[in-house]
Amino acid sequence: MAAPAMPVAPAAPADTVAWDIVSGLTTEIGQRLAGSEAEARARAWGSQKLQALGFRNVKVEPFTIRGYQRGVDKARITSPVPQMLAVTALGYSGATPDKGIEGELVYFPTLAALKAAPAGSLAGKIAFIDHAMRAAQDGSGYGPYGQVRREGPTVAAQKGALAVVIRSVGTDSHRNPHTGVTSWGAGVKPIPAGAVSNPDADLIGRLAKLGKPVTIALTLTGKTVEGLPSGNVVGDLPGRDPSLPPVLVGCHLDSWDLGTGAIDDASGCAIVTAAALRAQAAGQTLRTIRVLWAGSEELGGFGGEAYAKAHAEPHALAMESDFGADRVWRVQTRFAPADKPLADSIVAALGTMGIVAGRGTAGGGTDVEPVIAAQKLAVVDMGQDGTHYFDLHHTPDDTLDKIDPAALEQNVAAWTQVLEIVANAPAIASVNPPE
Amino acid sequence: MAAPAMPVAPAAPADTVAWDIVSGLTTEIGQRLAGSEAEARARAWGSQKLQALGFRNVKVEPFTIRGYQRGVDKARITSPVPQMLAVTALGYSGATPDKGIEGELVYFPTLAALKAAPAGSLAGKIAFIDHAMRAAQDGSGYGPYGQVRREGPTVAAQKGALAVVIRSVGTDSHRNPHTGVTSWGAGVKPIPAGAVSNPDADLIGRLAKLGKPVTIALTLTGKTVEGLPSGNVVGDLPGRDPSLPPVLVGCHLDSWDLGTGAIDDASGCAIVTAAALRAQAAGQTLRTIRVLWAGSEELGGFGGEAYAKAHAEPHALAMESDFGADRVWRVQTRFAPADKPLADSIVAALGTMGIVAGRGTAGGGTDVEPVIAAQKLAVVDMGQDGTHYFDLHHTPDDTLDKIDPAALEQNVAAWTQVLEIVANAPAIASVNPPE
Numbered sequence: 001m002a003a004p005a006m007p008v009a010p011a012a013p014a015d016t017v018a019w020d021i022v023s024g025l026t027t028e029i030g031q032r033l034a035g036s037e038a039e040a041r042a043r044a045w046g047s048q049k050l051q052a053l054g055f056r057n058v059k060v061e062p063f064t065i066r067g068y069q070r071g072v073d074k075a076r077i078t079s080p081v082p083q084m085l086a087v088t089a090l091g092y093s094g095a096t097p098d099k100g101i102e103g104e105l106v107y108f109p110t111l112a113a114l115k116a117a118p119a120g121s122l123a124g125k126i127a128f129i130d131h132a133m134r135a136a137q138d139g140s141g142y143g144p145y146g147q148v149r150r151e152g153p154t155v156a157a158q159k160g161a162l163a164v165v166i167r168s169v170g171t172d173s174h175r176n177p178h179t180g181v182t183s184w185g186a187g188v189k190p191i192p193a194g195a196v197s198n199p200d201a202d203l204i205g206r207l208a209k210l211g212k213p214v215t216i217a218l219t220l221t222g223k224t225v226e227g228l229p230s231g232n233v234v235g236d237l238p239g240r241d242p243s244l245p246p247v248l249v250g251c252h253l254d255s256w257d258l259g260t261g262a263i264d265d266a267s268g269c270a271i272v273t274a275a276a277l278r279a280q281a282a283g284q285t286l287r288t289i290r291v292l293w294a295g296s297e298e299l300g301g302f303g304g305e306a307y308a309k310a311h312a313e314p315h316a317l318a319m320e321s322d323f324g325a326d327r328v329w330r331v332q333t334r335f336a337p338a339d340k341p342l343a344d345s346i347v348a349a350l351g352t353m354g355i356v357a358g359r360g361t362a363g364g365g366t367d368v369e370p371v372i373a374a375q376k377l378a379v380v381d382m383g384q385d386g387t388h389y390f391d392l393h394h395t396p397d398d399t400l401d402k403i404d405p406a407a408l409e410q411n412v413a414a415w416t417q418v419l420e421i422v423a424n425a426p427a428i429a430s431v432n433p434p435e
Numbered sequence: 436m437a438a439p440a441m442p443v444a445p446a447a448p449a450d451t452v453a454w455d456i457v458s459g460l461t462t463e464i465g466q467r468l469a470g471s472e473a474e475a476r477a478r479a480w481g482s483q484k485l486q487a488l489g490f491r492n493v494k495v496e497p498f499t500i501r502g503y504q505r506g507v508d509k510a511r512i513t514s515p516v517p518q519m520l521a522v523t524a525l526g527y528s529g530a531t532p533d534k535g536i537e538g539e540l541v542y543f544p545t546l547a548a549l550k551a552a553p554a555g556s557l558a559g560k561i562a563f564i565d566h567a568m569r570a571a572q573d574g575s576g577y578g579p580y581g582q583v584r585r586e587g588p589t590v591a592a593q594k595g596a597l598a599v600v601i602r603s604v605g606t607d608s609h610r611n612p613h614t615g616v617t618s619w620g621a622g623v624k625p626i627p628a629g630a631v632s633n634p635d636a637d638l639i640g641r642l643a644k645l646g647k648p649v650t651i652a653l654t655l656t657g658k659t660v661e662g663l664p665s666g667n668v669v670g671d672l673p674g675r676d677p678s679l680p681p682v683l684v685g686c687h688l689d690s691w692d693l694g695t696g697a698i699d700d701a702s703g704c705a706i707v708t709a710a711a712l713r714a715q716a717a718g719q720t721l722r723t724i725r726v727l728w729a730g731s732e733e734l735g736g737f738g739g740e741a742y743a744k745a746h747a748e749p750h751a752l753a754m755e756s757d758f759g760a761d762r763v764w765r766v767q768t769r770f771a772p773a774d775k776p777l778a779d780s781i782v783a784a785l786g787t788m789g790i791v792a793g794r795g796t797a798g799g800g801t802d803v804e805p806v807i808a809a810q811k812l813a814v815v816d817m818g819q820d821g822t823h824y825f826d827l828h829h830t831p832d833d834t835l836d837k838i839d840p841a842a843l844e845q846n847v848a849a850w851t852q853v854l855e856i857v858a859n860a861p862a863i864a865s866v867n868p869p870e
Contacts, residue, residue, distance in 0.1 A: 027641045030518040038517070082473070083465040083695075086831060174609050175694070175831035199834040203695075206462045206835075259610070260518075260638075396521060396610035399634040400641075 017053065017277055018412050019405055021270035022325070024049065025253075026260040026400045033257040034296035035067030035228030042253050046233040046269070046293050053277060055235030055291065063306040065296045067228035068092050068181075070257055071221030075165065075194060077204070078102060080212040085204075086197040087165070088258060089220040090149060091181035091299055094190035096163070100219030101126075101192065103162045107208040111148045114155050122161035126216055127152075129164070130205055132198070135171040138330070139323060139386035145169050146180075153193040154185040163192040163218055167201035172391035175199055179256050179394045181299055192220045230254070230295040232303045237276050239287040239423065245314040246288035247423045248377075249276060249415075250304070250367040251321050252297035259398030263389070267403055267411075268321035269293050275415030285423035287316060294367040297322070298394075301366040308370035316428045317378040319418070320365030321411070323386055324393075325403045328414045330383035332358040336429035339378065342421065346380060349417045353410070358383060376430040380418055384411070452488065452712055453847050454840055456705035457760070459484065460688075461695040461835045468692040469731035470502030470663030477688050481668040481704070481728050488712060490670030490726065498741040500731045502663035503527050503616075505692055506656030510600065510629060512639070513537060515647040520639075521632040522600070523693060524655040525584060526616035526734055529625035531598070535654030536561075536627065538597045542643040546583045549590050557596035561651055562587075564599070565640050567633070570606040573765070574758060574821035580604050581615075588628040589620040598627040598653055602636035607826035610634055614691050614829045616734055627655045665689070665730040667738045672711050674722040674858065680749040681723035682858045683812075684711060684850075685739070685802040686756050687732035694833030698824070702838055702846075703756035704728050710850030720858035722751060729802040732757070733829075736801040743805035751863045752813040754853070755800030756846070758821055759828075760838045763849040765818035767793040771864035774813065777856065781815060784852045788845070793818060811865040815853055819846070 025032070025042065032042040043060050050058045068091040075087035103126040108114040110131045117127075129152050133145040149169050156164035168178035177197045184190050196204070207214050233253060236246065251268030255261020269291075276289040294303030331350050333343045347357040362381035364372045372379055392398045422428065460467070460477065467477040478495050485493045503526045510522035538561040543549040545566045552562075564587050568580035584604050591599035603613035612632045619625050631639070642649050668688060671681065686703030690696020704726075711724040729738030766785050768778045782792045797816035799807045807814055827833045857863065 023641070027638060028516055028645075030516060030638075041516075081463055081465060081476075173832075173834075173836050174611065175834070176610055199832070199836050202836050203462060203465075203834070206458070210463075397608075397634070399608075399610070399638070401608050401634050401637050 015274065015278065018270035018274035018408050021049065021273060022262055022266045022403055023400060025266040026262045030260045031257040032253060032255045032261055034254040034299045035065050035230050039230060039254050039295060043231050043233050043295065046253055050233065050235040050291065056238055058235040060231050060233055061306065061310055062229060062231040063302060064227050065230045065299060065302045067225050068299060069223050069225055071095065071223065072219055073194065074100065074219040075196065076217050077207065077214065078217050079215040080207065080210060083203060085200045086175040086177050087194045088177040088179040089222045090153065090179060090193045090195060092184065092190065092224050093193040093220050093222055095223055096192045096218060096220050098221055100217050101162060102215060102217040105214040105216050111152055114152060117159055120160050122156060122159040124162055126218065127156040127161045127164045128204060129166045130201055131167055133169055133171050133390060135387050135390060137385055137387050138383060139389060149180050149182055149195065153182045153191065154188050157188050157191045161191060165216065166195050168195045168197055170198065170390050170393060170395065173198050174397065176395040176397050179258055192218060194218065194220050230302060232295050232307055233293040235291050237280055237289045239285050241286055242288065244287045245316040246290040247419065248290050248292060248315050248318040248368060248371065250292040250294060250318065250365065252303060252367050253293040254296050254298055256298055256394045258396040262398050262400045262403055263324040263392055264398055265322045267325035267408060270408065271321045271411040271415055274412045275419055278412060278416040279419035279423055286426065287423045289419060289423050292367060297366050304367040304370045308374050311371065315371060315375055315377055317422050318364055318368040318372050319380050319382065320368045321382065322365050322367065323384045324389045325408050325411065326385040326388065327407045327410045328355055328382045329385050330356050330358040332360050332362045332381045332383065334362040334379040334431055336378065336431040338429050342425055345421055346418055349421060350414055353414055355414060376432055378428050378431050382414060450709065450713065453705035453709035453843050456484065456708060457697055457701045457838055458835060460701040461697045465695045466692040467688060467690045467696055469689040469734045470500050470665050474665060474689050474730060478666050478668050478730065481688055485668065485670035491673055493670035495666050495668055496741065496745055497664060497666040498737060499662050500665045500734060500737045502660045503734060504658050504660055506530065506658065507654055508629065509535065509654040510631065511652050512642060512649065513652050514650040515642065515645060518638060520635045521610040521612050522629045523612040523614040524657045525588065525614060525628045525630060527619065527625065527659050528617065528628040528655050528657055530658055531627045531653060531655050533656055535652050536597060537650060537652040540649040540651050546587050549587060552594055555595050557591060557594040559597055561653065562591040562596045562599045563639060564601045565636055566602060568604055568606050568825060570822050570825060572820055572822050573818060574824060584615050584617055584630065588617045588626065589623050592623050592626045596626060600651065601630050603630045603632055605633065605825050605828060605830065608633050609832065611830040611832050614693055627653060629653065629655050665737060667730050667742055668728040670726050672715055672724045674720050676721055677723065679722045680751040681725040682854065683725050683727060683750050683753040683803060683806065685727040685729060685753065687738060687802050688728040689731050689733055691733055691829045693829065693831040697833050697835045697838055698759040698827055699833055700757045702760035702843060705843065706756045706846040706850055709847045710854055713847060713851040714854035714858055721861065722858045724854060724858050727802060732801050739802040739805045743809050746806065750806060750810055750812055752857050753799055753803040753807050754815050754817065755803045756817065757800050757802065758819045759824040760843050760846065761820040761823065762842045762845045763790055763817045764820050765791050765793040767795050767797045767816045767818060769797040769814040769866055771813065771866045773864050777860055777863065780856055781853055784856060785849055788849055790849060811867055813863050813866050817849060
């Protein structure tokens with residue numbers, strides 16, 4: 001039996017655009033917390049970089065945000081035995097006094113257990129939510145486990161807790177806690193809210209089982225600050241027909257402040273930018289390809305909202321890269337029924353690289369969802385392997401050494417294939433998003 | 436062809452002694468820095484534990500040490516761009532003022548390059564030694580790479596450096612620096628000496644290549660303190676013939692302070708203690724088995740020296756476990772020529788577990804080497820797999836979750852086999868150590 005013929009993917013021209021962007025952003029800028037002076041330097045760096053790469057109409061589009069400025073983060077067990085804890089404040093945490101607070105820890109194995117605690121039962125105490133995340137290739141654990149971080153602090157505050165500490169929303173076993181934003185329910189006064197690393201959460205769990213009261217001292221002095229400057233960086237690679245709406249490819253420029261934002265999301269900006277250029281390497285595409293390096297994604301998607309508001313002009317389709325730098329293993333799309341041939345050609349092209357078609361529907365991502373919703377845009381989601389993403393996400397460990405250059409190149413090659421198809425499509429219909 | 440018959444290792448009785456020790460020390464004590472109040476609590480815990488397990492003549496044998504008390508450890512790049520660094524002081528580091536120091540960094544790829552720098556060329560500057568360790572199964576990299584930490588600070592001080600920062604002596608890629616002791620040459624005034632994590636060292640290397648001056652701000656306020664209390668914990672499982680010299684099995688009770696000393700060296704104490712008990716499970720051994728949980732190993736082997744000084748009575752043989760909790764893969768011995776049959780029976784017994792005989796000669800380890808040298812003792816080295824040991828060694832990541840219970844049990848089973856042989860040997864000759 002003859003082996004089935006394997007179509008050969010088009011040869012990709014070798015270039016270092018993607019690596020130069022991840023290396024440059026992490027080395028020459030480093031952390032780029034939303035609203036910070038470092039994020040402003042990153043915008044200047046990004047603007048200069050896009051111009052140097054030949055993008056046109058490169059603009060910084062400013063907006064302001066409610067920001068979070070980290071202070072001192074410290075935690076330790078004070079009873080039954082002294083033990084140091086590796087802790088980080090969550091974004092928008094309430095602040096402790098400079099000298100910290102101390103309280104008895106109340107142990108909850110899950111968010112559901114915390115929700116079941118009687119009203120007022122946490123008065124003067126520190127709630128601990130010990131809900132260990134499991135890794136998944138498609139990142140699907142971030143929905144339910146991430147809820148501990150997003151909703152847990154509000155639930156603890158509503159039950160009178162002095163403060164709340166969670167097990168990091170992460171899948172590694174290092175003493176590097178995972179930060180991330182929490183949100184406070186309407187009328188809820190923020191309380192200090194932190195996350196400890198997985199090994200520290202394990203320790204707290206073992207101490208809780210000893211049957212003696214566990215007390216914890218917590219210092220989290222960061223502050224929520226209104227009206228901080230942020231902004232998007234936008235640039236175009238003009239197409240042959242400027243009357244056709246552009247294809248938008250997004251990523252985010254800001255990062256959490258504990259690491260240097262290599263996989264979250266310098267790699268996303270590297271991938272979309274390098275692929276946009278490479279899609280034009282064989283000749284100018286029909287449509288303009290626009291890159292959006294969004295600001296302030298981490299604190300709540302401010303950049304994506306600002307872009308949609310500032311850009312009411314029609315777009316053809318949107319895509320985003322914001323899930324690390326590991327290989328694309330799956331593609332999902334959302335096209336109008338009339339554009340099924342377009343969807344099929346994308347699946348066929350990526351199939352030559354071993355990328356499978358998923359059964360779900362594409363959504364976009366935080367930076368492009370507002371414009372997708374406003375304009376009912378077609379979407380393509382390039383599903384990256386997320387098995388190890390939450391080992392690094394929002395930790396001090398999000399650094400350049402975690403990026404495999406070969407995997408980064410696979411992303412650029414896959415994105416290039418898709419951009420060559422969609423940016424040369426004469427018509428792309430709008431599409432109603434799922435209810 | 437028939438498969439060769441595989442001898443069956445004796446069935447080990449199931450027990451939780453080893454796990455209880457690693458779990459107890461890391462949970463109920465945590466870090467046990469030499470000379471600290473925590474190390475004193477660990478001695479009390481160990482003494483109680485050995486008595487509860489049936490050891491006799493359990494004693495705490497006190498001594499005093501030159502200790503190191505950690506202060507504030509902070510470092511950041513101040514130019515060409517601000518970047519935070521994950522840093523730890525080395526043991527016996529000189530102290531900076533509380534407000535820290537700042538200086539231009541001088542980059543050295545290796546210790547040899549630092550040694551080649553002209554005298555006085557580092558005046559007012561901060562030396563950086565960027566020598567990346569490679570992993571090795573037998574841990575042999577710790578000799579040459581560890582020299583950067585042991586000797587580098589003295590060399591930098593001798594050339595006039597304001598301070599010295601090294602790439603961690605470690606093989607991981609996490610933002611957790613590796614501490615460890617340095618030593619100062621005769622007449623050398625200590626300067627502040629720290630280690631940054633591997634990703635931070637990578638970053639410094641990239642910044643150094645940008646061609647602009649790199650400046651670093653460093654705060655390391657720890658202090659060297661004389662006369663701190665420490666001590667060994669010693670206990671016996673008496674043999675049938677009390678007139679025969681005992682077999683000594685050692686480990687160390689102290690740990691570095693960044694983690695909780697799970698693999699360095701709670702696991703060693705767990706292995707030797709559980710194996711000593713299990714070797715007597717089938718009936719009392721001929722010789723006494725003595726366990727030594729040594730204090731203050733990390734700061735320079737104080738416990739082993741104190742033991743040798745306090746115990747001039749004859750010993751038969753010594754062994755130590757201080758290389759983590761991964762599986763034993765190799766055994767090496769040092770016996771007098773007349774005891775070759777004893778060495779052969781150990782190799783044969785361990786061969787049934789897939790453990791190979793190494794070509795080198797056994798040395799013992801820091802906690803037992805002084806008594807080995809003083810009494811010319813026979814030695815057996817149980818070589819653990821060290822491929823991942825220096826991912827964790829002396830870092831915040833040395834925590835209980837890193838221990839695989841099955842690997843820990845394999846250690847106990849292998850040690851039990853050896854102790855059953857040597858503690859039942861009627862005669863063990865003294866042996867001249869190699870020149």
